[in-house]
Amino acid sequence: MTATAPQALATLPLADDALILSHRLGEWAGHAPVLEEEMALANIALDLLGQARALYAGLAEVLGGEDEIAFLREERAFRNCQLVEQPNGDFAHTMVRQLFFSAYQQPLYARLSPVLPLAAKAASETAYHRDHAEQWTLRLGDGTEESHARTQRAADALWRYTGELFQPVEGLDVAWQELAEEWHADIRDVFGRAGLTVPEGPSEGAWSAGAGRQGLHTEPFGRLLAEMQHLHRSHPGATW
Amino acid sequence: MTPVTSPPRGHGAGEGVSGTPDPAARGRAADPEAERSLQAAFDAAVAADERIEPRDWMPDAYRSTLVRQIAQHAHSEIIGMQPEANWITRAPSLRRKAILMAKVQDEAGHGLYLYGAAETLGTGRDELLDKLHTGRQKYSSIFNYPTLTWADVGAIGWLVDGAAITNQVPLCRCSYGPYARAMVRICKEESFHQRQGYELLLALARGTEAQRAMAQDAVDRWWWPSLMMFGPPDDESAHSAQSMAWKIKRHSNDELRQRFVDICVPQAEALGLTLPDPELRWNEERGHWDFGAIDWQEFREVLKGNGPCNEQRLNQRRAAHENGAWVREAAAAHAAKQAARAAQGAASAPRTARS
Numbered sequence: 402m403t404a405t406a407p408q409a410l411a412t413l414p415l416a417d418d419a420l421i422l423s424h425r426l427g428e429w430a431g432h433a434p435v436l437e438e439e440m441a442l443a444n445i446a447l448d449l450l451g452q453a454r455a456l457y458a459g460l461a462e463v464l465g466g467e468d469e470i471a472f473l474r475e476e477r478a479f480r481n482c483q484l485v486e487q488p489n490g491d492f493a494h495t496m497v498r499q500l501f502f503s504a505y506q507q508p509l510y511a512r513l514s515p516v517l518p519l520a521a522k523a524a525s526e527t528a529y530h531r532d533h534a535e536q537w538t539l540r541l542g543d544g545t546e547e548s549h550a551r552t553q554r555a556a557d558a559l560w561r562y563t564g565e566l567f568q569p570v571e572g573l574d575v576a577w578q579e580l581a582e583e584w585h586a587d588i589r590d591v592f593g594r595a596g597l598t599v600p601e602g603p604s605e606g607a608w609s610a611g612a613g614r615q616g617l618h619t620e621p622f623g624r625l626l627a628e629m630q631h632l633h634r635s636h637p638g639a640t641w
Numbered sequence: 642m643t644p645v646t647s648p649p650r651g652h653g654a655g656e657g658v659s660g661t662p663d664p665a666a667r668g669r670a671a672d673p674e675a676e677r678s679l680q681a682a683f684d685a686a687v688a689a690d691e692r693i694e695p696r697d698w699m700p701d702a703y704r705s706t707l708v709r710q711i712a713q714h715a716h717s718e719i720i721g722m723q724p725e726a727n728w729i730t731r732a733p734s735l736r737r738k739a740i741l742m743a744k745v746q747d748e749a750g751h752g753l754y755l756y757g758a759a760e761t762l763g764t765g766r767d768e769l770l771d772k773l774h775t776g777r778q779k780y781s782s783i784f785n786y787p788t789l790t791w792a793d794v795g796a797i798g799w800l801v802d803g804a805a806i807t808n809q810v811p812l813c814r815c816s817y818g819p820y821a822r823a824m825v826r827i828c829k830e831e832s833f834h835q836r837q838g839y840e841l842l843l844a845l846a847r848g849t850e851a852q853r854a855m856a857q858d859a860v861d862r863w864w865w866p867s868l869m870m871f872g873p874p875d876d877e878s879a880h881s882a883q884s885m886a887w888k889i890k891r892h893s894n895d896e897l898r899q900r901f902v903d904i905c906v907p908q909a910e911a912l913g914l915t916l917p918d919p920e921l922r923w924n925e926e927r928g929h930w931d932f933g934a935i936d937w938q939e940f941r942e943v944l945k946g947n948g949p950c951n952e953q954r955l956n957q958r959r960a961a962h963e964n965g966a967w968v969r970e971a972a973a974a975h976a977a978k979q980a981a982r983a984a985q986g987a988a989s990a991p992r993t994a995r996s
């Protein structure tokens with residue numbers, strides 16, 4: 402993998418983002434606050450998994466089959482941002498994470514649609530994800546004192562993982578600065594309507610070694626992979 | 642059993658449910674003459690295989706039987722998500738992970754259709770969930786068994802969804818319209834689940850020695866509980882006779898169980914797996930497979946709450962509901978604030994115009 406030109410792996414971060422967030426959303430199955438959310442969270446998880454698989458298919462020549470990519474890489478080889486690997490927390494935490502991520506993923510896919518075959522379809526899927534997360538942010542921000550407090554706490558806690566999203570990905574020709582400005586305007590707008598305060602703290606970790614895009618992840622990610630990969634790795638060479 | 646007051650005629654889906662009984666309806670029920678003619682019309686409709694619809698008059702006992710059965714069915718769908726969701730995060734391939742997530746999502750959808758069907762009878766989802774959470778209504782005992790390995794996901798699809806289909810296909814012709822129509826949609830999806838489960842087991846049975854052993858172990862554990870899904874033998878079944886007369890039920894428990902065994906035996910053979918019953922043999926005379934005695938003691942124990950996962954399943958369900966309370970409250974509070982703001986906006990608009 403080290404010998405591969407970065408261009409060939411340009412979509413790997415997008416694919417890993419989609420896979421890992423899908424996995425986190427899958428953890429909600431059977432635990433959602435209402436039956437309608439069981440459906441919605443599973444829908445989003447399935448869309449994201451579909452996107453990951455389509456993107457992995459495009460990387461097959463470089464990295465091998467989708468299961469090899471998902472189940473046999475070590476933690477340091479994953480290129481997802483740290484935001485998507487963060488544990489679900491409560492429903493507010495999951496929704497704010499979703500808003501932060503979908504508000505980034507949607508315009509990113511939209512910009513890539515001329516060069517990335519699946520991006521147009523993915524952009525319309527993620528527009529739904531963003532809208533769903535926005536609706537919940539408005540309900541929770543405005544609803545009760547408790548829901549407001551939980552949502553604000555989630556935003557404050559997740560803020561430090563948002564700066565990484567706009568770090569240029571090598572091989573993806575995107576105006577990252579413009580994307581970042583658009584994202585901030587979007588979040589300011591939703592938070593304003595939800596009565597929430599846009600956090601002021603740092604939007605990145607202070608560790609200069611880098612973050613998810615460099616293969617440096619947070620502690621919960623190792624456990625996520627241990628769970629996700631365990632069965633596949635226990636039966637080398639088996640087909641399922 | 643507490644008698645259920647019939648909601649008034651015209652109390653259909655989507656209108657305020659489980660509310661105060663209409664005084665007109667109570668007056669009508671008090672008139673024995675009218676009651677007799679309504680009963681006759683109902684009996685004739687059932688006899689002619691016509692559908693009873695939410696707005697039609699129906700006997701209180703018919704209504705309460707349906708609510709109990711539909712609720713139990715709905716509860717089974719949502720509790721049934723748990724044993725399979727247990728494997729979503731560990732699915733061994735991305736393809737299987739997608740199939741499993743979609744399946745668990747389907748079960749949530751089945752729950753929604755069925756709570757909707759119960760609502761047309763005047764009992765809302767909140768009330769039914771409360772009865773589930775407080776143990777006053779049951780769900781299928783099969784979900785009180787654990788999913789110990791990945792192969793259990795296949796065994797559930799093949800056997801549990803398979804048994805559910807055998808039970809539920811006749812319900813597509815149930816006399817109550819909304820239930821019958823919900824079952825048509827549900828059965829279509831259940832048959833997908835059954836095929837996917839079979840296909841999962843087939844991949845294991847044709848895989849490595851360890852995979853094959855995993856598949857056999859799962860079938861060994863799920864076979865007998867699946868046969869119990871059809872309920873107690875006919876001579877001990879409490880509700881069967883009346884339900885058959887009302888055409889809520891069309892076949893007896895034992896008939897359906899036999900049908901299921903007859904379907905499964907050749908499928909197990911095609912899988913290259915055995916069923917854990919030394920007494921299974923073809924009976925030429927009956928034209929059916931004979932099978933061994935079911936351990937009804939185990940069935941009664943699990944039903945009583947002593948199964949391996951009864952507490953776990955109910956606790957998880959309650960926890961999901963309780964942990965979600967603040968979310969539901971927030972949504973309701975936001976909706977109320979929105980409505981108030983809209984009303985205030987409307988009220989202040991003319992004033993603004995005047996000033």
Ligand SMILES: [Fe+2]
Binds near residue numbers: 748751831
């Ligand atoms: Fe189902």
Ligand SMILES: [Fe+2]
Binds near residue numbers: 748802830831834
């Ligand atoms: Fe099913």
